[in-house]
Amino acid sequence: MTALLRTEGIKKAYGGVHALTGATISVDEGTIAGLIGPNGSGKTTLFNVITGYQRPDEGQVFFGDRVITSLAPEKVFAVGIGRTFQLTRIFPRLTVLENMLVAAQHNRSQRHTVRRRAMELLEFVGIHKHADLLAGSLSYGQRKLLELAYVLIADPRVILLDEPAGGVNPTLINLIADRIRELNSQGKTFLIVEHNMEFVMGLCSSVSVLESGSCVVSGPPEMIRTDKRVLDAYLGADFEDDEAGQQGPAASPGQEDPSDVTS
């Protein structure tokens, strides 16, 4: 497998705050990759850098072999990277169907095909009955679904999801997870930022952990779950106490422990 999306040594500082301090991650084609880390570890900033909303101070973003660092958002989208936002961003005063059509690059002759495709996608996420309502009247969970649907209409190769399960009820979380799996089985690649561990561990085939702006560990979920540094850095001392019995002391081979792990 080759890496479809890769970042190398991304650095980004806001004044004195170093949001990213050399973040290197890679997402293989056809996988669902997870990106986790404590609040303020730079996950969303990394998303913004990848999708062109922010320019990195240093480092490169690769899409396949192509360097896409600092391309404008619309160009990144055209390359084949779609994203959703942590706080969903839909167009509230357009109808649900119109929301879908914004992302569809089409001309007049393709109008009907695009509309049909838009309705199919709305049906796929289960909000097709609301197609003619203003998107602003949707509930939060429905907005999440709409955002997922309209990213899909342009058929991006990689989809970046920023907390798809955040603030959503459990039934809807399962629906979203199902849809992601289904799309993945059709060949879509995902990179997901999420705080819901169950969601990430159940869905992703590899997980990268970001801490203080750089990637400390990455590997399959089983490995991440038992990695001591992850537990220390991300899940905190409480988790460590609760789960002390199950937890193996050794970190994954070939990776160094951070120097001080006193808690």
Added chain:
Amino acid sequence: MAIRVGLLIALLALAIAFPQVFTNPAVTNYGVFAMIFVTAASAWNIFSGNSGYISLGNAVFFGSGAYALGLMAKGWNVQGATVFDLLPLVGLIGAGIAVIFGLIALHVRRHTFIVITIAVFFIFQLMAFNFSFTGGSSGLNSPFLTWQPVPYNQNFYYIALGFAAVTVAVAALVRRSRFGLQLRAIRDDEDRASGLGVKTMRVKLTALVITGSITAMIGGVWFYYINQVQPQTGFDPLWDLQIVLMAFLGGYGSVSGPVLGALIIEPGSLWLNTQPQFSGGYLSEILLGLIFLFVVLVMPRGIIPTGGEWIKRLRTRGRPAVVPAAVTEKVGVAVAAVGGTPPLQPPAKDGGQ
């Protein structure tokens, strides 16, 4: 649909018949000004109404159009009605100004954009005052047209009506097109739109160019109609406010809204200005301010959308016409949701259309 087309044709027929029925120049004068403002307000709406970038500087195009036509007519010694053949050129000049204006102002948003449009406006007014070729504070006079007093107003009326009709048609086309959808997406969330592949700068600039060229051309027509332009009439801050008020009163963002707003406000203020008992037109300005307050406070979305909502509510006797997906937090944003309780999941049984 058929009803709407029929209504449209009837309205157009009425508009065409108007100066034939009322031939008195004092009456047709109202018609000419109304059509000029229908054009200008609709043109304003194409860019600002759709994109949400409120421009308070469209008089830049209007005044520039007036001056451009005057200077060209004078410089090339164009006599008679052939001067109107120059209007496309005036439109081109308006487009050029829009490109420069846009490249400067469209990098900022919301309030900052409004402030910049005002600044650009004053730059143009100052230029008109201070350049020698613009005639300074005494402005320019147009060469006299050889038309007789009676068909004079009629002719101008039909020219302005033509512009109004074309502008409204363009506005309707924009509204229905993918381009219009992109503009409205920019209004709702510009960053999100660019993240979905919308080339935001290009889209905004194109809309501003359409608005600028139409406004410049109608400015040229206005100049020939009143035979003169001065810096303070061509570049008039009140003109800018009037245009915006017309769009807001009628229904900001809709196609018919600015037309209705212009048809109400322009004849109204013209009438007030010509009544001797309301000395010097101050009353109409005070009234304009009051209407502005009323619109912003009571019906911020304007007559057309609010009226449509009332009609819908009457028809459905208070029940929502469509079942809202969920109640929105902000009343101002929630539009389709006309009350009613929200089912969280897609409504299975009660999708009363």
